């Protein structure tokens with residue numbers, strides 16, 4: 001997972017960018033490379049406006065002088081550029097390793113297209129080796145966790161509350177004030193079925209399965225960049 005490959009994917013994503021676009025700006029180390037490069041292009045005169053998917057991306061884009069807006073002001077976006085934790089068949093994604101899945105999904109859903117940028121280590125034949133982030137409301141957490149555990153118990157798997165790094169063992173808090181459960185499925189043979197089950201689980205705000213969102217993936221390898229389509 002080299003920084004050079006992330007940067008190469010981020011650079012190649014500019015083939016999809018046109019002046020005047022309304023952009024969704026993703027979150028994570030790969031998306032940060034794109035925002036960094038976008039800052040340089042904006043400084044050189046590119047006119048775009050962005051909606052950030054996290055407080056982190058908001059801070060980065062603001063520091064770089066990228067013009068920002070909100071979905072309240074600009075509810076329809078042209079393109080979102082974002083990273084992913086896994087890219088599976090048909091460009092089904094797992095996202096949320098960095099905790100930004102809810103805003104990322106809202107922004108992606110508001111965009112006409114979504115370009116995923118990644119190094120080749122993110123492409124998989126089947127989703128699920130990366131634990132699936134599930135965003136839950138803190139109220140009634142024990143009850144929600146029981147429902148989630150029942151869902152994953154059929155598969156003999158675990159669902160763990162994500163904690164903040166450090167000794168305090170406090171729950172990790174998302175930008176929306178929610179908690180995250182990481183569910184280790186190992187294999188998700190039917191992402192659509194799992195997404196439907198999670199959508200129907202009371203207490204779950206959103207999950208990291210992004211199905212039908214990505215319109216292209218720019219995957220960087222040592223020997224070049226490949227563009228995948230669904």
Ligand SMILES: O=C[C@H](O)[C@H](O)[C@H](O)COP(=O)(O)O
Nearest residue numbers: 028029030096097098099100
């Ligand atoms: O919540 C975080 C996002 O979904 C990220 O896009 C994802 O975790 C990939 O991050 P990275 O580019 O750092 O591997």
